[in-house]
Amino acid sequence: MKPRLNVHVAHELFEKVEIAAKRPGVTKAAVVEAALLGFFSKEFDDQRDGALIRRLDRLTRQYERIERNLSITAETLALYIRFFLTVTPPLPNADQDAARALGKERFEYFTTQLARRLAGGKNMIRDVLEEVSADDGAFFTEAELDALRAVKSAANGLETDHG
Numbered sequence: 001m002k003p004r005l006n007v008h009v010a011h012e013l014f015e016k017v018e019i020a021a022k023r024p025g026v027t028k029a030a031v032v033e034a035a036l037l038g039f040f041s042k043e044f045d046d047q048r049d050g051a052l053i054r055r056l057d058r059l060t061r062q063y064e065r066i067e068r069n070l071s072i073t074a075e076t077l078a079l080y081i082r083f084f085l086t087v088t089p090p091l092p093n094a095d096q097d098a099a100r101a102l103g104k105e106r107f108e109y110f111t112t113q114l115a116r117r118l119a120g121g122k123n124m125i126r127d128v129l130e131e132v133s134a135d136d137g138a139f140f141t142e143a144e145l146d147a148l149r150a151v152k153s154a155a156n157g158l159e160t161d162h163g
Contacts, residue, residue: 002029 009017021028038044091099117124140148 017028017031020026020031
């Protein structure tokens with residue numbers, strides 16, 4: 001005789017057990033026992049562990065990208081500060097008040113621009129990459145580009161004639 005187990009389950013689960021038990025030769029106890037065996041099986045643990053490992057791997061890759069980007073940003077800032085401090089001559093005492101006022105004005109302008117860019121979803125790195133990325137015009141003269149377009153057009157015409 002098997003031990004008896006009394007449990008309370010949600011109505012939805014009870015209805016599913018009832019439907020499964022309507023098949024010939026299947027009892028409610030067999031459905032619940034099969035579900036518990038599946039829950040406690042090594043295969044279930046392996047599936048769950050596999051899903052966790054995949055998610056942890058994805059999070060690790062995201063963390064490594066963030067860490068790389070932060071390292072690049074910190075190095076860029078440090079290099080800029082070093083360069084700025086190296087090339088900027090000291091100010092005479094008489095000019096320091098005017099320089100502070102100008103610095104405060106420039107900093108306010110900077111923070112305004114930063115807030116505007118962040119609110120607009122702009123990304124300086126993406127903007128710089130778009131500015132420096134080369135197009136065909138950087139490698140070919142206009143005459144060469146026209147010749148390439150003509151060849152491409154002729155090739156497309158042949159494909160449509162034979163296709």
